[in-house]
Amino acid sequence: MSEDNLTAVLYKAQDLRLEQRPIPTPGHGEVLLRVGSVGLCGSDVSYWWRGRTARHVVKTPLVLGHEFSGTVVQCGPGVHTLKPGDRVAIEPGVPCRVCEHCKKGRYNVCRDVKFCATPPVDGSLTRYYVHPADFCFKLDEGVSDEEGALVEPLAVAVYSCQRAEVGVGRPVLVLGAGPIGLVSLLTARAMGASPICITDINEERLKFARQLGAEHALNVSGMSDKEAARRISQLLPRPPSSVIECSGADSSYRIGILAGAKGGVMVTVGRGNPDVTLPVTLLTAKEMEVRGIFRYANCYPAALAMITSGTVDLRALVTHRFRLDQVDQAFHTARDGTAIKVMVRVDRGGAGHGPTE
Numbered sequence: 001m002s003e004d005n006l007t008a009v010l011y012k013a014q015d016l017r018l019e020q021r022p023i024p025t026p027g028h029g030e031v032l033l034r035v036g037s038v039g040l041c042g043s044d045v046s047y048w049w050r051g052r053t054a055r056h057v058v059k060t061p062l063v064l065g066h067e068f069s070g071t072v073v074q075c076g077p078g079v080h081t082l083k084p085g086d087r088v089a090i091e092p093g094v095p096c097r098v099c100e101h102c103k104k105g106r107y108n109v110c111r112d113v114k115f116c117a118t119p120p121v122d123g124s125l126t127r128y129y130v131h132p133a134d135f136c137f138k139l140d141e142g143v144s145d146e147e148g149a150l151v152e153p154l155a156v157a158v159y160s161c162q163r164a165e166v167g168v169g170r171p172v173l174v175l176g177a178g179p180i181g182l183v184s185l186l187t188a189r190a191m192g193a194s195p196i197c198i199t200d201i202n203e204e205r206l207k208f209a210r211q212l213g214a215e216h217a218l219n220v221s222g223m224s225d226k227e228a229a230r231r232i233s234q235l236l237p238r239p240p241s242s243v244i245e246c247s248g249a250d251s252s253y254r255i256g257i258l259a260g261a262k263g264g265v266m267v268t269v270g271r272g273n274p275d276v277t278l279p280v281t282l283l284t285a286k287e288m289e290v291r292g293i294f295r296y297a298n299c300y301p302a303a304l305a306m307i308t309s310g311t312v313d314l315r316a317l318v319t320h321r322f323r324l325d326q327v328d329q330a331f332h333t334a335r336d337g338t339a340i341k342v343m344v345r346v347d348r349g350g351a352g353h354g355p356t357e
């Protein structure tokens with residue numbers, strides 16, 4: 001095996017260094033992976049630019065990246081489900097497996113979950129990475145490494161649509177057309193929702209959403225909450241019973257409640273102002289439910305099946321590609337607002353695997 005384990009390490013805000021690290025050894029139940037593609041997420045960009053997200057601070061050097069795929073190069077003892085050469089999508093959060101939440105299957109809210117690239121747990125912008133085999137999901141030959149990396153944001157969307165009770169022939173409102181809003185749009189469509197209205201304040205993103213099949217893409221910039229809700233009610237045949245908030249903007253939460261159907265559900269995916277003011281009286285009168293979303297639990301198999309079957313096609317979301325040695329440039333591009341999804345090709349060849357790259 002090559003000695004090269006080039007790794008991008010964040011020391012502090014805007015101080016990202018490429019350095020060699022020892023290649024780790026897989027323990028019991030673990031596999032050593034050669035990392036393929038890593039998608040940059042808003043949280044990675046926030047750690048890189050500000051040295052923190054809302055909740056977590058980079059205090060010791062941290063490797064970023066949690067949306068990724070790779071190839072198994074070595075199996076630790078006790079691994080029977082994978083073999084060297086298998087390409088996999090990696091579910092980045094590994095829970096304790098024994099607490100009450102884990103036992104009930106809601107392992108996403110496990111107190112002791114170790115999530116890649118969340119301090120102090122290192123992420124995947126490194127050539128070699130060790131991970132438990134049962135959090136690695138085999139990719140079919142027809143699925144590219146980039147699509148494997150996109151399973152992570154897709155899992156957020158699958159979980160959100162499930163918890164929002166998205167259903168066949170029912171209107172859906174998605175607030176925010178960033179990567180998460182866009183994958184939610186595609187997932188809701190794949191689940192038969194119709195029509196779908198998506199909002200944003202960025203016309204480019206709305207244009208993209210239309211290309212991806214949004215029946216209605218509304219620019220809410222400069223609108224009052226009431227005006228936006230009124231426009232949504234004119235666009236949709238009836239109030240949306242499923243509202244998916246993916247912007248984190250104060251006004252979006254309120255518009256979701258104003259526009260949502262009586263008895264409907266709004267899921268809150270966006271992470272915004274913790275002290276946002278909501279029209280609670282209206283929420284009560286409408287008997288709407290607001291449900292939090294924290295990542296996902298047990299959604300990788302469904303997300304992967306949707307990609308493998310072609311039910312969702314996420315390839316257009318990848319707008320920019322860089323090699324690991326260009327990682328600084330990749331972060332600048334992810335931050336400047338022009339990209340939808342920036343991918344970092346970590347394999348040394350840089351040419352990529354799979355049919356679509």
Ligand SMILES: NC(=O)c1ccc[n+]([C@@H]2O[C@H](COP(=O)([O-])OP(=O)(O)OC[C@H]3O[C@@H](n4cnc5c(N)ncnc54)[C@H](O)[C@@H]3O)[C@@H](O)[C@H]2O)c1
Binds near residue numbers: 270272294
């Ligand atoms: N709950 C979870 O587990 C989870 C997982 C991933 C991401 N997130 C959060 O979901 C949100 C979306 O993630 P993303 O990667 O797509 O982020 P993003 O920042 O790329 O996208 C947010 C979008 O919202 C738009 N926006 C801003 N103000 C708006 C407004 N007033 N109305 C409508 N749209 C508006 C922005 O223009 C942008 O297109 C973020 O807050 C992120 O932190 C949560």
Ligand SMILES: [Zn+2]
Binds near residue numbers: 041042043067
């Ligand atoms: Zn992410």
Ligand SMILES: [Zn+2]
Binds near residue numbers: 095098
């Ligand atoms: Zn647990």
